[in-house]
Amino acid sequence: MNTGLKIRENVLLAPYTTFRIGGAARYFVDAGSEEEIAEAIGYARRKGLSVFLLGGGSNILISDRGFDGLVIKVGIKGISIAEIGDESESESMHVTAKAGEDWDAFVEWCVANDLAGIECLSGIPGLVGGTPIQNVGAYGQEVSESVVSVRVLDREDFSFLELAGTECDFGYRSSLFNTSGRERFAVLSVKYLLRKGGKPKIEYPDLVRVFDNFEPSLAEMRSAVCSIRASKGMMTRQGGPDSQSAGSFFKNPVVSKEDRARIENAARDMGLMKDHQTVPGFAMPGDLVKIPAAWLIERAGFPKGYLKGNAGLSTRHTLALTNRGGATANDILALRSEISAKVRELFGVELVQEPELVGFEADA
Numbered sequence: 001m002n003t004g005l006k007i008r009e010n011v012l013l014a015p016y017t018t019f020r021i022g023g024a025a026r027y028f029v030d031a032g033s034e035e036e037i038a039e040a041i042g043y044a045r046r047k048g049l050s051v052f053l054l055g056g057g058s059n060i061l062i063s064d065r066g067f068d069g070l071v072i073k074v075g076i077k078g079i080s081i082a083e084i085g086d087e088s089e090s091e092s093m094h095v096t097a098k099a100g101e102d103w104d105a106f107v108e109w110c111v112a113n114d115l116a117g118i119e120c121l122s123g124i125p126g127l128v129g130g131t132p133i134q135n136v137g138a139y140g141q142e143v144s145e146s147v148v149s150v151r152v153l154d155r156e157d158f159s160f161l162e163l164a165g166t167e168c169d170f171g172y173r174s175s176l177f178n179t180s181g182r183e184r185f186a187v188l189s190v191k192y193l194l195r196k197g198g199k200p201k202i203e204y205p206d207l208v209r210v211f212d213n214f215e216p217s218l219a220e221m222r223s224a225v226c227s228i229r230a231s232k233g234m235m236t237r238q239g240g241p242d243s244q245s246a247g248s249f250f251k252n253p254v255v256s257k258e259d260r261a262r263i264e265n266a267a268r269d270m271g272l273m274k275d276h277q278t279v280p281g282f283a284m285p286g287d288l289v290k291i292p293a294a295w296l297i298e299r300a301g302f303p304k305g306y307l308k309g310n311a312g313l314s315t316r317h318t319l320a321l322t323n324r325g326g327a328t329a330n331d332i333l334a335l336r337s338e339i340s341a342k343v344r345e346l347f348g349v350e351l352v353q354e355p356e357l358v359g360f361e362a363d364a
Contacts (some may be wrong), residue, residue: 007028013066019060020123024062025070041155051072053071060357076189077101085248094192103125107124111222124229132190134173139225149164150162150187172251182278206228247320248320252290255290260289264279279295292352296351310328
């Protein structure tokens with residue numbers, strides 16, 4: 001088979017991930033254009049190979065055995081902007097970013113150009129292409145609020161499609177792309193609706209406290225978000241002993257008010273909280289409450305810096321599982337299982353992990 005693709009064999013994947021964990025890919029290719037992604041997927045189909053699309057490596061855990069198929073490193077770059085205008089004080093702009101653009105660099109570019117809509121998502125590692133897949137969110141803002149459309153390759157018939165944001169089935173840390181369309185679509189670019197001269201979103205309690213007496217600029221908002229993330233060891237490219245992680249490993253559970261009361265009573269009965277205290281929570285649609293997974297983890301007996309062999313919890317935030325040096329994927333999974341089992345036992349809450357498992361058996 002003659003192909004212009006430069007396909008390499010037995011490429012170690014650990015350096016491509018923020019965990020710095022993972023074995024080798026049987027085949028690996030860098031794809032710098034939409035056409036190369038389509039060509040690579042077509043090549044894999046003809047060869048009967050499984051395909052994994054690799055972005056920034058920030059939300060995955062790769063098996064110690066690696067990936068027995070073709071890994072396609074998404075490297076499509078480019079940002080374009082189009083004014084659509086309206087009659088309000090701030091102008092509406094469509095900003096399109098290719099999937100291979102660094103997400104935080106893109107947010108920084110938007111803030112520098114006075115474009116509001118994603119400022120609270122500063123400091124998050126990964127690439128633009130990953131943001132609609134997970135419906136990335138932080139500090140009171142979700143990317144789905146600004147996504148106009150997502151350009152994709154339909155891997156079933158190799159057609160290029162423009163899916164409207166309303167077609168992406170966005171939910172809490174979920175979308176069409178990591179649920180029913182998980183193996184079908186390859187994200188190529190994302191179009192966002194941002195507002196020139198718009199005001200930053202101040203909804204998250206920590207930000208409300210920071211800006212209690214004045215309205216910040218977008219730059220001030222970005223700076224505050226980055227400072228908060230840094231204090232929790234969650235800042236992209238931060239370095240240090242907590243840096244080898246996938247960020248938040250568990251989703252914050254969304255429960256009914258009745259379940260929140262049950263959790264509260266259980267915590268009091270076990271002496272894990274005082275009578276005057278309440279379980280922290282954030283109101284969600286449908287009379288539901290999102291409670292911090294970190295709160296559950298800490299009260300289940302896992303403090304910051306907890307170690308299990310070469311894996312551990314961040315010294316700054318219990319939501320992050322970290323490679324403390326030389327950890328294997330199985331070490332991370334063992335720590336995950338220990339935490340999940342204890343939280344389930346004490347509170348009856350099933351923690352759901354965020355990172356995608358790559359190269360594992362289905363029951364991993």
